[in-house]
Amino acid sequence: MSAVAHQRAARGSLSGRRAAPLVLFLLGLLGLLAGGLLSAVAAQPEQPVNLSRTLGPSEEPAVATSGADALVSWTEGEQIWHARRVAGAWLPAAPIPGAVGSTPAVAAAPDGTFHVAWSGFSLVDENYEIYHSHLSGGAWNLPETVSGTVSDSVEPDIAARTDGTLLLVWTELEAEQPHIVAATQAPGAGWSSGPVPDADGTTPAVAASGAEWHLAWSQAIEPGQATEVVAMHRTAAGWGLPEVVSSSPAVTSSDASLVLDASGSPAIAWLEGDGHIGFSRRLPGGWTAPRALVSATLAAPGSPALAASGDRFDVAWAGATDVNVLFDVADTPSAAVMAMSFARRARGAAVLPDGDGLLVVAEGREDTDAGDIYAVRVPAPDVEVPTSTPIATSTAEATGTTASTTATPTPETPAPSPEATMTVPALPSPTTVPPGLIYLPITLRAVRIAR
Amino acid sequence: MTPLRTKCMTVLAFALTLALTLGMTSSAFAQDDRAASRRVVLSGVISDVATTADGVVLTLDRGERDEDPADDVTIQLTADTRISPPGVEPAVDVRARAVAMAPADEGGAFTALVLVLKGRPQPPQRPLQACGTITALPASGRDGDWTISVPDVADYTFAVSAQTRITPRDVEPAIGMRSCFLARPTDAGWAAQNVVLKPARDGQGGGRDTVELNGTVTGLPADRSGDYVLTIQGADAAHDVLVTPDTEVEGDLADGVRVAVRALRSTDAAGNEVLTAQKIRVVGRPSTPGRGHSQAPVRVEGVVTEVAADGTSWSIAHEGTTTVVTIGDETHIVGLAAGASPLDREVEGRALAQPDGTLLAKTLRVKRN
Numbered sequence: 001m002s003a004v005a006h007q008r009a010a011r012g013s014l015s016g017r018r019a020a021p022l023v024l025f026l027l028g029l030l031g032l033l034a035g036g037l038l039s040a041v042a043a044q045p046e047q048p049v050n051l052s053r054t055l056g057p058s059e060e061p062a063v064a065t066s067g068a069d070a071l072v073s074w075t076e077g078e079q080i081w082h083a084r085r086v087a088g089a090w091l092p093a094a095p096i097p098g099a100v101g102s103t104p105a106v107a108a109a110p111d112g113t114f115h116v117a118w119s120g121f122s123l124v125d126e127n128y129e130i131y132h133s134h135l136s137g138g139a140w141n142l143p144e145t146v147s148g149t150v151s152d153s154v155e156p157d158i159a160a161r162t163d164g165t166l167l168l169v170w171t172e173l174e175a176e177q178p179h180i181v182a183a184t185q186a187p188g189a190g191w192s193s194g195p196v197p198d199a200d201g202t203t204p205a206v207a208a209s210g211a212e213w214h215l216a217w218s219q220a221i222e223p224g225q226a227t228e229v230v231a232m233h234r235t236a237a238g239w240g241l242p243e244v245v246s247s248s249p250a251v252t253s254s255d256a257s258l259v260l261d262a263s264g265s266p267a268i269a270w271l272e273g274d275g276h277i278g279f280s281r282r283l284p285g286g287w288t289a290p291r292a293l294v295s296a297t298l299a300a301p302g303s304p305a306l307a308a309s310g311d312r313f314d315v316a317w318a319g320a321t322d323v324n325v326l327f328d329v330a331d332t333p334s335a336a337v338m339a340m341s342f343a344r345r346a347r348g349a350a351v352l353p354d355g356d357g358l359l360v361v362a363e364g365r366e367d368t369d370a371g372d373i374y375a376v377r378v379p380a381p382d383v384e385v386p387t388s389t390p391i392a393t394s395t396a397e398a399t400g401t402t403a404s405t406t407a408t409p410t411p412e413t414p415a416p417s418p419e420a421t422m423t424v425p426a427l428p429s430p431t432t433v434p435p436g437l438i439y440l441p442i443t444l445r446a447v448r449i450a451r
Numbered sequence: 452m453t454p455l456r457t458k459c460m461t462v463l464a465f466a467l468t469l470a471l472t473l474g475m476t477s478s479a480f481a482q483d484d485r486a487a488s489r490r491v492v493l494s495g496v497i498s499d500v501a502t503t504a505d506g507v508v509l510t511l512d513r514g515e516r517d518e519d520p521a522d523d524v525t526i527q528l529t530a531d532t533r534i535s536p537p538g539v540e541p542a543v544d545v546r547a548r549a550v551a552m553a554p555a556d557e558g559g560a561f562t563a564l565v566l567v568l569k570g571r572p573q574p575p576q577r578p579l580q581a582c583g584t585i586t587a588l589p590a591s592g593r594d595g596d597w598t599i600s601v602p603d604v605a606d607y608t609f610a611v612s613a614q615t616r617i618t619p620r621d622v623e624p625a626i627g628m629r630s631c632f633l634a635r636p637t638d639a640g641w642a643a644q645n646v647v648l649k650p651a652r653d654g655q656g657g658g659r660d661t662v663e664l665n666g667t668v669t670g671l672p673a674d675r676s677g678d679y680v681l682t683i684q685g686a687d688a689a690h691d692v693l694v695t696p697d698t699e700v701e702g703d704l705a706d707g708v709r710v711a712v713r714a715l716r717s718t719d720a721a722g723n724e725v726l727t728a729q730k731i732r733v734v735g736r737p738s739t740p741g742r743g744h745s746q747a748p749v750r751v752e753g754v755v756t757e758v759a760a761d762g763t764s765w766s767i768a769h770e771g772t773t774t775v776v777t778i779g780d781e782t783h784i785v786g787l788a789a790g791a792s793p794l795d796r797e798v799e800g801r802a803l804a805q806p807d808g809t810l811l812a813k814t815l816r817v818k819r820n
Contacts, residue, residue: 060818100665102816103816122663125730127814148631150578150580150633155785179577182603184602184603193581193583194581194583195579195581196605221565234604241553242492254788285489286553348819
């Protein structure tokens with residue numbers, strides 16, 4: 001991507017659309033009138049960095065951070081690549097030796113070691129297996145075969161517990177019923193693995209805290225029907241019961257992104273088949289009613305990526321050509337921030353807390369390339385959270401292609417009926433609005449008007 | 452504010468209201484009014500059906516799977532319980548899955564929202580595979596029930612018999628030894644087909660992991676009786692591999708042939724890494740990469756441009772070439788929702804060349820949008 005393109009991406013794609021300024025201004029004014037009581041500032045993302053810079057298509061990024069260091073891994077062709085950020089600077093990308101496959105997942109152990117898992121085709125057994133490698137002392141070890149099963153093993157996810165134990169989960173494809181298999185590796189020991197009881201599904205996600213670990217996956221309750229997102233956790237006493245998180249029996253719920261808050265309680269964002277992003281968190285009494293974060297009628301979000309910063313949950317997703325972020329989705333969602341924008345395509349967002357903001361990684365494709373992996377740091381909004389104002393309705397598509405909406409029930413209260421309590425998302429405080437920006441609660445996007 | 456501006460604002464507000472209402476009511480979410488609840492998935496075999504004043508109460512035996520002990524649960528059916536297939540009554544010995552509200556107090560009954568009846572129980576057809584630490588062995592040492600524990604996942608118990616292939620043959624199983632097994636379901640439980648023992652060597656830890664090497668054979672010794680070492684020259688590095696009588700070799704080894712090797716990694720007494728080959732498979736010669744084995748699956752990737760009306764074939768376009776793959780009963784398709792079309796989606800996977808020249812898809816993964 002050229003430097004010019006970088007600048008365009010950082011500014012947001014609306015800068016070239018000259019027909020809308022007056023309408024946008026009016027809509028913004030309307031939003032200010034309607035919202036009134038709220039305040040938040042969507043901070044501007046920093047400049048995206050092209051991590052891959054390769055000729056082939058780079059895709060399926062995953063990211064992990066360890067302190068100020070970060071590691072991003074992705075697929076190019078059948079090779080797994082990586083790029084490291086050390087002391088704030090990204091090092092040149094390089095393939096992981098012997099890592100052939102796709103869908104990498106990344107985790108950082110408490111000692112700072114980065115671990116990568118992926119699914120690759122075994123020429124020995126002629127099926128897909130799960131492999132693992134780790135970066136230690138600046139060198140990657142020889143990839144280990146973790147699954148070693150007779151059927152195809154795909155869709156890995158990996159997490160590290162605070163004691164250094166690695167948890168690796170994947171989908172085992174068997175004719176009768178796909179199911180979730182889990183592998184664990186204590187520090188210095190070998191991998192152990194086996195099927196997770198009652199986890200008949202696909203697309204697992206794993207998160208760990210202390211001695212506990214949490215698992216989410218997609219499962220069709222009735223054969224051949226739409227999948228729901230199901231979650232389960234394991235304590236020293238054993239497995240809990242699988243709990244249904246989503247609530248849309250007629251529409252596929254999939255691609256769960258699972259994180260834990262500061263107290264170790266899980267939250268999940270997922271993709272609804274009709275294009276909504278769903279969100280729920282686990283409270284002592286159970287999972288909160290799902291809330292729709294992004295309306296399919298106004299945007300076409302890809303699989304969401306969820307991040308937990310203490311008790312704040314942020315979600316990122318790739319739309320057709322943009323990568324967007326919503327902060328604090330459990331409480332008072334911010335205006336959506338466009339983290340990156342590309343000419344041809346945006347896909348596969350990944351996100352993690354990074355200092356006081358987020359590190360957002362995604363695949364972006366410009367007119368002249370096959371697709372690269374970009375990273376950008378998005379500062380958290382300066383949220384001053386007074387009260388949300390429930391109103392009957394709040395948003396609409398203002399620009400035809402770039403708007404998105406949120407449905408934001410009052411935090412941790414009974415979920416509203418759709419018509420009852422939509423809240424206007426936070427508006428910027430007049431004292432903190434940067435010059436040249438008009439915040440549109442209606443479009444939930446910080447728009448820089450071309451001057 | 453002028454009358455014109457007021458009218459404009461009114462129209463805009465109305466338009467926004469209408470658009471939002473239309474947009475949000477299209478949400479698929481069932482916007483129920485609970486703040487937090489526990490809807491759980493319960494699977495098992497119905498062991499009892501009782502009719503009470505409150506309706507039908509089922510007892511579900513969740514312990515049919517040997518991976519983990521589980522207690523029976525009681526499930527209350529109500530007038531609101533949706534039973535699938537409609538019209539079928541729950542009965543003892545029928546396999547069932549329920550989505551149920553968890554009871555407020557421990558020991559209470561679950562309340563079924565959905566009950567899916569799946570027919571009379573059959574032994575699961577899929578094999579059971581696990582790798583872990585041996586925690587129980589029969590008194591005889593080999594034949595009988597073994598238990599392997601996977602920390603933080605589950606314990607697995609299976610039967611070993613004279614028909615079970617145990618490797619290495621010269622190693623005796625012991626409590627605490629790491630091991631992997633493949634078991635098949637029988638009416639009596641899981642019967643082990645293969646067991647691989649992974650003893651720690653010379654006090655070195657139990658971290659004997661499996662690695663896979665792909666490369667070209669060099670330095671193949673003329674005398675290959677007993678243990679010997681061959682070198683695999685890969686794309687990144689060369690690795691020496693120890694071949695033992697327990698190593699399964701598929702194909703004719705020779706210098707220059709391309710092989711795929713699955714090996715156990717361990718360390719010797721001096722701390723040096725040792726790779727012991729479990730299986731070596733000849734996959735081709737350097738002059739014909741990837742084509743040395745007639746049945747070697749080929750990689751397919753690209754965008755699905757056409758799907759046969761009956762769904763039995765997909766056309767996949769990539770870099771100006773279109774490949775047609777047959778979708779068979781054994782084809783695994785990953786990442787595609789039930790009933791969804793793969794058209795215009797990016798896919799990648801493996802397919803097997805058939806004698807008639809067609810490609811039968813083995814596994815196709817539909818990439819996320």
